Amino acid sequence: MKRLFALTAAAVAAFGLAACESGTPRDASSEGGIPMGDFVLVGIGADAVPTRNVRLNLVPGGLSGEGPCNSYRGTLSTKFPAFRVQEMTWTDMSCRLNIETRLEERYFHALTQANQAVYEGGVLKLMGPTYLTFEPGRPATQEELQAAAAAQLAGQNALQLQPLQ
Numbered sequence: 263m264k265r266l267f268a269l270t271a272a273a274v275a276a277f278g279l280a281a282c283e284s285g286t287p288r289d290a291s292s293e294g295g296i297p298m299g300d301f302v303l304v305g306i307g308a309d310a311v312p313t314r315n316v317r318l319n320l321v322p323g324g325l326s327g328e329g330p331c332n333s334y335r336g337t338l339s340t341k342f343p344a345f346r347v348q349e350m351t352w353t354d355m356s357c358r359l360n361i362e363t364r365l366e367e368r369y370f371h372a373l374t375q376a377n378q379a380v381y382e383g384g385v386l387k388l389m390g391p392t393y394l395t396f397e398p399g400r401p402a403t404q405e406e407l408q409a410a411a412a413a414q415l416a417g418q419n420a421l422q423l424q425p426l427q
Contacts, residue, residue: 276327294342296379305395329366345379
């Protein structure tokens, strides 16, 4: 049973790591100490976002990205490291799952309430009543997730075929 739990934990970790690229944002420019470029959401307040399916792209004076269901675009009324969304629009697609709807609602609410950006140790935090935590990179594509799942499944099958010692 412990071995099954360890394999399940390893699979979850592999999918989490496969869901984003490591490193710094692709755009090498910065404003007020905040790098511009792509970030993937990893936390809302004290809650982790294990699906890592929300992207934020920062540019001077604006932002854009995709949530689990909708894409969005906005303008900022301040220069970094201050942060204030002046105007934001998004598509109006229905989410397949209630958990996706709740994630997107919490994300958009926290994003529009944020008032400061902090970048330390390779992590971007947008601070407000609720803080958002991002890592540089982008969410994985469906093809990348499927490849990671296939590789993980192949690894589990190989482990199951080995004799127990």
